[in-house]
Amino acid sequence: MTVADLVNKLTQLEQTLVQPSPLELFTPNWPGASDVTIYIKRDDKIHPVISGNKWRKLKHFIREFVDQSGLSRAEGSLPAEGSASAEGSLPTEDSVRLISFGGGFSNHLHALGYVCYQLAIPLTVVIRGNYSSSPTPMINDLIAWNANIEYVDKATYKLRDTSEYLDTLKRRYPNATIVPEGGSQLQALAGVSDLVTEIDNEIGTNYHTIITPVASGATMAGIVSAVEKHQHVVGIGVLKGQDYLESLVAKFLSKNNHNWHIEHEYHCGGYAKAPAYLTEFCHQFKSATGIAIEPVYSGKVFFALKKMLGQGAFVKGSTLVVVHTGGLQGSRS
Ligand SMILES: Cc1ncc(COP(=O)(O)O)c(C=O)c1O
Incomplete structure (x- = not known):
């Protein structure tokens, strides 16, 4: 694409x-x-x-991300759909990826997951708690929309805004853009x-x-x-x-x-x-x-x-x- x-x-x-x-x-x-x-x-x-405050909060970010994505990709093309890395494994070099955070019922992850699916943007979601044996309806939707899901315990989740934790994510997903929990950014x-x-x-x-x-x-x-x-x-x-x-x-x-x-x-x-x-x-x-x-x-x-x-x-x-x-x-x- x-x-x-x-x-x-x-x-x-x-x-x-x-x-x-x-x-x-x-x-x-x-x-x-x-x-x-x-x-x-x-x-x-x-x-x-993408209802309620979700689109309001995401719209400018997504528009800017899409506009700038052309600058960061030499060939001007996105990875094929479904090329997102499997849970827990080291990712391939994505040319474009979003990472965000939320709970098992998160409205923000749900909306972002849908947007990324529609636009074929690879997405990694870091979810508080391990729902692998009993995914919520929200998580089932994310799975259907090809999101790469990482479950983390509460203690790790608390670190989500710290530079140490974000650095480890950036090492694993070098070109990814991080969207804070709830899409709450400027x-x-x-x-x-x-x-x-x-x-x-x-x-x-x-x-x-x-x-x-x-x-x-x-x-x-x-x-x-x-x-x-x-x-x-x-x-x-x-x-x-x-x-x-x-x-x-x-x-x-x-x-x-x-x-x-x-x-x-x-x-x-x-x-x-x-x-x-x-x-x-x-x-x-x-x-x-x-x-x-x-x-x-x-x-x-x-x-x-x-x-x-x-x-x-x-x-x-x-x-x-x-x-x-x-x-x-x-x-x-
Ligand atoms: C449906 C809904 N309403 C209201 C809020 C609260 O918005 P904010 O987190 O920007 O205070 C949220 C959380 O983002 C939400 O999902």
């Missing part, structure tokens, strides 16, 4: 994406809901696999900020609050970097991490933005914890609205929204936009 083919494939993939994503009015019969106007930014509808912010532009184009800038889940912080930082001074961004922490989550968001922000804060009351026990009341809420929400949500991200956001409306947490008459960041594949069993 030539570099031109690769660019064409990316363009074709982009044409399958729903952009701008829909912005839908949301009128639940929850206490306090009639005091405000609520919209849902349906990023979950961008694509069945280019992610520009992609996420596009969702704010889409909202502005649809309803103007006369809204007050955007609500979004927070885990690695890049999605929230991208939104904060794009909103106007009169607007406020509320993050819903999906894991226990007061101060920690704030530091993750702040590290992406170049200037001293003050129009954001994170709510820490709605992690529901911690990351990926799904107590019965939360799964029940997700089911009820789906039957009442027709909108699917899952317990790890969107379920916590709408659960928080309901509680906060009941507490009168938002200024009466104000307009809120809740970002549905997708991630529904992660709740498959």
Whole structure:
């Protein structure tokens, strides 16, 4: 495949994406809901696999990677599909490869795996925990999409951002490009900020609050970097991490933005914890609205929204936009 083919494939993939994503009015019969106007930014509808914040975070990186891949390849061609190295063995000299990290249900690895499969870019995924005898649906998809999977224990996974560990990966995959966990790198912010532009184009800038889940912080930082001074961004922490989550968001922000804060009351026990009341809420929400949500991200956001409306947490008459960041594949069993 030539570099031109690769660019064409990316363009074709982009044409399958729903952009701008829909912005839908949301009128639940929850206490306090009639005091405000609520919209849902349906990023979950961008694509069945590369949904939610995944495409937002990957788009600029992938575009740059594809554009630059021509520079790093003398012959201008990619390795044949299926030439990815077998698990654990030393790789051949790839002319182009991505490496990334995640858990066994990672939405990021799922989206990246699909993109790489569509573009025939070799991908190595480093997965926390050994799922070789019982792969999750997400891992089965990655296998079907020709990803090279390396399972590592929790202690090794913790080293994923250290230069020592990254150096060992680079020695084994000399030409590979590393994508941080969650796709959370600086280019992610520009992609996420596009969702704010889409909202502005649809309803103007006369809204007050955007609500979004927070885990690695890049999605929230991208939104904060794009909103106007009169607007406020509320993050819903999906894991226990007061101060920690704030530091993750702040590290992406170049200037001293003050129009954001994170709510820490709605992690529901911690990351990926799904107590019965939360799964029940997700089911009820789906039957009442027709909108699917899952317990790890969107379920916590709408659960928080309901509680906060009941507490009168938002200024009466104000307009809120809740970002549905997708991630529904992660709740498959
Ligand atoms: C579906 C979904 N929503 C929200 C988030 C949180 O985004 P961030 O990690 O950028 O804070 C993630 C994790 O990346 C996710 O997979």
